[in-house]
Structures are given as structure tokens and as C-alpha cells.
Amino acid sequence: MRVDIVTIFPQFFDVLDISLLGKARANGIVDLRVHDLRDATHDRHRTVDDTPYGGGAGMVMRPEPWGETLDGILGAGGASVALGDASTPGDASTDDLASTASDAPTACDASTPLIVFPSPAGNVFTQKTARRYAQEEHIVFGCGRYEGIDQRVFDWAGTRARVELVSLGDYVLNGGEVAVMAMIEAFGRLIPGVVGNPDSLVEESHEGGLLEYPSYTKPAQWRGYDVPDILLSGHHANIAKWRHEQQVERTKRIRPDLYEAWAAAQD
């Protein structure tokens, strides 16, 4: 899998050289490339922003450096695809339409690159999104800053690739870099070969629609707290039953929205 990141803070992603993703890069499982948007500027100050048309506070990211950088990643002709409507469904539990480019392509074959722009105006990133991204051959992440990126970048990019605007949640960051870091961690660990024991991915939160069960390790007693007896019983069927019951109870108590969706799917 190839991953490109476009940012004005390339050093932000140095951390991706360590831990699991660092090993995946060293093993050739993930080909990660970071691009400094300022390398596509041609003035002395390497300017990437300008004042907004129509007035308003803050600055907007200029389209030219984005176009030049994305040309370099996609190939100047780009992976031109059939234009389609913007009805790319999100992955969140709600089915509201994705806020993608107005002429987003409909081509969904994995050979057409996916460009993901973190945005507070995007669809919410979920584990379902992470699972989908882990199947992609090539994802380009575009990190906005300031008040955002000129809309025409999304419109133009949508004629060269599949484009998605994605948010981590209903809050606003100062730019896309933290969101990209979180998304790369979330889908990167799902890429075959990245996590040593894939069984460890099966019963974690949001797999199967439920939150994970509580975990315990030695010692059996700690500061007056005991490990539940069932976990010391060695009865694997009963342990599995107890763990599932814990998942259902936790999900119902902590995330009733997820519980309702899970319960409806059981019928």
C-alpha cells in the first residue's frame, strides 16, 4: 500500500518511522511518502496562503501549490476517471452524504487513488472507514491549515481521483495533520502483516459493533480489587460467554447509539 501525505509540516510525521508503522515501512508493506507543500511554491517566501475572496478572518490555502503537488503524486495527467455525483456515502452510522467534491468520480476500483482531506465539514471517520482504507492500494492525505483549502482543489482533484472529506469528530483542530496521524494508525494496524497477531484485532472495540470487554492480568488481587472469578476458571466457553455479556452491557451503558444499531442487526 502506498500512502502520500501533503502538509506544510512534514516533520510532524517523523513519528511514523517508529512503532508498528515504522516496521511496516521497513518491511515494504507500506510505502509512505511525505510531501512539503511549500516545495511547490515559487516565491521567496514560499507562500501557500492568501486572503479569502468575499472577506472574512484568516487566510485560505492557495490552489496552485496543491495542484502542482497532486500532479506530481498522481502523474500530471492524473488518473482521470468518469465523473459522478457527490453521493459518496459516509461510513458513520448515519447515512448523510459525504461532503466530497461536487463532481466526485464514481470509479471505485482500487486502482483509482483515494484522496482524503481531513475537514471539520467531512464525514466522521469510524472503524468501518478504517477497514475500508486498509483495503486501498493508494491513499493521498491532504492536510489543510489556516481557514482551509481553496474549494477548487477539491473540485479539480475529484476529476483525477476519488475524493473524501473526513472528520475525526464534531470538534475542530488547527489543521489536518493530527487527524491524518490518527487515521493512519487506525487503518495501518488493519493492513495484513502490520500487527503480529491478527487475532488481537478481532475482539476490540467497534469490531462487530460492540465495545470491548474489560481486560485483566496478574496479580489476581491488587489494592483490594480481585480479577473476576470466571476468568480464573479455565472454562473457555463460560469465559467467552461472560466476555460477550460484558461487551453488550458496556455498549448499552456507554454507547447506547452503538447498542441500538447492534441490537437491530441481531434481529
Ligand SMILES: OB(O)c1ccc2cc[nH]c2c1
Ligand atoms: O478539525 B479538522 O479535522 C481540521 C482539518 C483541516 C483543517 C484546516 C484548518 N483547520 C482544520 C481542521
